[in-house]
Amino acid sequence: MYKNKKTGIIGIIITIIILILVVILSNTDIQKVSYLENVLSSIVMPIQNGLTYLKNKIAGNDSFFKELESLKSENESLKQKNSELEQSLRELEIIKSENQTLKEYVNLKDKYPEYQSIPAYIINRDINNFTKTIIINVGEKDGIKPKMTVIADQGLVGYVISVTANTAKVQTIIDPSTSVSSIISTSREGIIVSGTLESNNLLKATYIPTDATILEKDNIETSGLGGIYPKGIHIGIIKQVVNTQNSIDRYAYVETAVDFSKLETVLVITNQVEE
């Protein structure tokens, strides 16, 4: 297609650069590109400052600028203090991350003392855009069986669908084919929450009883029906209630308690299958 080799290589390099830019921009939180904001505002802001200064001079309210020097020195000392604080914060972050995993296990044990559980790490995530399964590093040798519930510090993760000797495949609650029988913790009304393609932290709550009161920020937990998940495990909170013309069809979006994009450690409940 290209007329010569050189043009072809340039074309490939340009495509790689475009791809990297697209990937970075599409995954970046707008707030994180404040440096770009700095660059753009540095073009406009000096002129804007000058104009404001002139305006204040003309209006006669320029007393603020007399204190500019003292403010500058104060700013410098504050910057110094800030960098010292940032240093100590970094040290604390290291200590915090070292303790994080152990803390999660302790929290989980405290939260659900009635369940025997095995800790596990996530070793692989799904390679498909339409399914959301994970692989954990415990298997048959560790006593893991299909249909065992998997939880994390914040709440429900999913259930084991298959096991090998050393690994287990877990179908998460955000997978579009997962439906969990749940209850609204305040009104105790039963609903069904299912995974969606749309987001990795949103579930769709359906089959909401017509007379049920459902409000944003209501907690959702497992109902214990269905034979897979035990009762009372936290799923998430109601984020948005969507009312339709027919109240039977109304639905709600549930924000999962577990942040699946950052999930690294889980617990497999081992004693609920026999119950």
Added chain:
Amino acid sequence: MKKIITAIGIIITFFIIYFLQSNFFTWFTINGVMPNLFVIFVLWIGLFIGKKVGLVCGIIFGIYIDFLIGKSIGMSGVMLGLIGLLAEYVDKNFSKDSRLTIMLMIAVSTIIYEIGMYAFQVIRWSINIEILTFLKILLIESLFNVILSIILYPIIHKLGSLVERQFKTKTILTRYY
């Protein structure tokens, strides 16, 4: 001997693609959407080696992927096998020497593969059809695959021509393009 080396090369490439897909491309995404390198790989096999090898490799690789991470066994195998099979029919009508036709073939194969996989999910698991979200993901994924095919085209073409000489005794003369 050369054929054995090629076969080993194909298996190694499959594992490299698997690790790229499950590690690198889980964060190197466009708006959270991953590309599908397996489709490109199986299409390449079908185009340059032949439909039988494409079909067999597609089925084996697909089943292997299903065993590793899938919820049910077989569907990836069927769809990847279909891509491998389609490749040679496409080869009869379009030239592999054109970057544009390779890009189009990859886009169409990605669309066929993902529609098949999603339709299977809808039937097998009775999931709610989210047509707009599905189309959005499908569009981004196809675009991602096309961009990768632009980058990988020299490798695709060079290695393809190399293996084609080993496996295909008769070269297909393209009719139209």
